[in-house]
Amino acid sequence: MWTRAERGVPRLQKRLGRRHQHQQYYSSSLSTPAINMTTQQPPTKKLKAAVILKQPQPPLILRATTEADHVSSPCIAIFADLILVGPANVSPIKNGCVVIQYGKILHVLQKMEDEKEYNKWAAKDSPDAYHHSKYYVKVLMPGMWDVHTHFIGATSRTKPMIEQQWNHCFEDRAVKVGRDVSRLGQVLNSGFTSVREVGGLGKHLKLLVKEGTCPGPMIYHANVPIHITGGHCDLPSDVPLSCYGSICTVQDADGDGALFGKGSDGTSDCLKSVRRNLRAGADVIKLCCSGGVMSQTSGLPTEPQFSPHEIKTMTDEASRHNVLVCAHCHSAQGILNALNNGVKCIEHGTLADEECIKVMLEKDATLVPTRWVIEDLVGEGGIDGPRPSGMSELSWKKMKMVYGASTVAHKAAIKAGVRIAVGCDVFVAEGYGTSGKELKHLVDLGMTPAQAIESATVNGPICLGPARAPKSGAIQVGYDADLICVDSNPLDDVTILANPDKIPIVFKGGVVVKDTSDNTTYCQPATEGLNW
Template sequence: MGTKYLLKGGRLIDGKGNTLENSALYIEDDKISKVGKADELTVANDVTVIDITGKTVMPGFIDAHMHLIGVKNLNLAQAALEPTELLMGRALKDLDKLINAGFTTIRDVGSPVAVHIKRLIKEGYYTGPRIHTAHLMLSQTAGHGDIHNLPPEFNLFEVCDGPDECRKAARKQFRAGADFIKISSSGGVLSEKDDPRSPQFTVEEIKAIVYEAEAVGSYVASHAQSTQGIKNALIAGVRTIEHGILIDDEGIEMMLERGAILVPTLSIVKRIVEQGHLYGVPEFGLAKSRYFYKLHKQNVRKAYQAGVKIAGATDFLGCKPVEHGGNAEEYEIFVNELGLSPMEAITCGTQNAADALAIGDKTGSLEEGKLADVIVVNGNPLDDITVLLNTDNIEKVFVEGQLLKDR
């Protein structure tokens, strides 16, 4: 017989912008079986009843863009020279940190080890959040994912040029167990010799990758910071735009027309600007972060106000100053620096993020029939979003009905 829980008496935030006071949420096996008022919902007798009066029950958080990669610092050239076993060992330690913070699903957008960690969780050797991984990010030669200051054979990611190479590179990621494909259609901040304003990959190259993803029922996410790189990705059929720093009015309109989702990842840039100099971030990364952060926030705010769906994500890598466990900081930025309401920020980190991963029909909200990815919070984040940043306030965490944190 499976596990059954009744979370009773708390405030319920459903992940879609709705609340219910004095709620009851019935978890049966791996699914949410019933949702309703505590004094109206009836369940069987063989249920573990948990009184959460005065607390808040919510969907588990989803970080829609992060790296489960186990690096020691933000200098990826150093990580590329380390044995994969070291990266794996450090990354495994991040699983508990993510659960402790209430993250029940993560989308790894580039890591040589996440695909293996996902398998270890599936086999029952470890517990942790649900993992969706791109395995190795795809980059053009001299692109954002090509570690420029090392010989090519040391790259952490997959470098490909021309539609045929791009097609094969995409197929290789799915062969390795990737859930989706991540590409770079522009330069970046933490890559040495390219510029966020530069487009990368041609439309034809991106179309070849998108075709391969859609052929197996998947999709493509694109690191896209330049104005033209964003548009090229959208023309080619990319599902999610990662970062979107220099999106313009035309790019916003294209996103709306195509139903694309913007994943801004403001947290990493804020932390680099504020603390990066203390933790060995190269000067080129510090300079680019300082230059683009204000503009990034302005353009994301404009896109959101125009109706573009945005998803909560951090781009954290698990090392100082971007350790996993503080991933809810993105929601505070949404509220305090973009002007979203706490409810809007929570929706970005739950249902919107699930939609970005193409799993919005399975998780992201507290609805009957969805997977029981549920957290219980001490406090009311609708009054103070920073309640979610203190992991001590995340009292219970369920992943598919399995209680992984209980305090």
């Protein structure tokens, strides 16, 4: 007796025989070699390179990737009219080629200086044409970094800020994460391949991006900002302290993944808060060393917060784990307290004076001016205009206090040569994907376009400290292949970097995660060669 599987064998053989005849008929009529259906061998005749190279395809809007995608990414040769390597003091490369594979940059070539190697990758009949893709672009530069952003599940800016802060306390985290998933795509779409999330849902969103659930930039997070009771980033003052435990339970017992963490008072509390953030996988520690503008509890921006001894306790603990500490600071005294006690990165710095700037230079600290949020909150009406919708009277009063002084302070810091990094402090729904505007603000403060680009690229990883910084932000051999292609030269007009439509191709970890280019312009078949 035959089994059911044995009875099926003759029928399967008969079916395969008919398929083999069908294949032979069509292959002979098309004059192309057929695959032998009995041996499953490929054709003996070699296919032309043009057949296997990239054909016109629908635009790739955004792609989610995993770590495995990056370390196994294919070999790609990118030919560019102009390559901006990152550092402002390094001349751009004209008629260059960058070769990437396995998530890293393998070669950076200039047509005139590296002619033999360059021609090897450019040759239309090279054996390499069978093993790598080719892109032809106008301008190639490193992917950008935003080192001060927040993902907090925010809603529209038209909602009153006090109401939003209340909602943030009680809303379920799943709702907030759901809102921010699409915003991750907006950030990546705008050419920012890495962000430093300094208080919010970064811990959870980092996991979603890392596992390939949604497209987004590389995320380095601070988990929860550390602040004093009643200080910046504390809950609104009309929330009774007796309710604090139940509110934090919604977010986690220690405020995990929230904008509002528990207040930390005294060295013992401060030490514990650092360790809890490190336990949550924080890539950077954030302190609030002065009052703020948007918080309703913190007091004035001119007031320092945390004692020098408390700050030193936290930076010492972080340094033992090779983690950099950054600090929200408006007041001059708050800035000095932070810098003199181990903080390496100053956020905002709106009221910095000459002494602050001098100490920043001595300590080799980085300033993140966050001009984007200052100009965005003031709005088109300017500081003398009406109070923007959604901003409380108290916040508007504090904004007027820092606006004019911040312009003076930031100009002075730039002129003195303080290292600047791009950070926008985006926290409203409409802001995500617009971080490129920060470069124009920096140029308005006295930077050259090349210096502004350096602030958005090379200086980004520095804000994670030497032990944690990835090799990113520059086009150099061995660096991460986080790259963007731009329609025209941003050295001539830096505002182009604020327009995602002018950034048609984005590489993250060697993988094309965005490609909205015209294939006939950007992705020529390898057989056509170069046409400069």
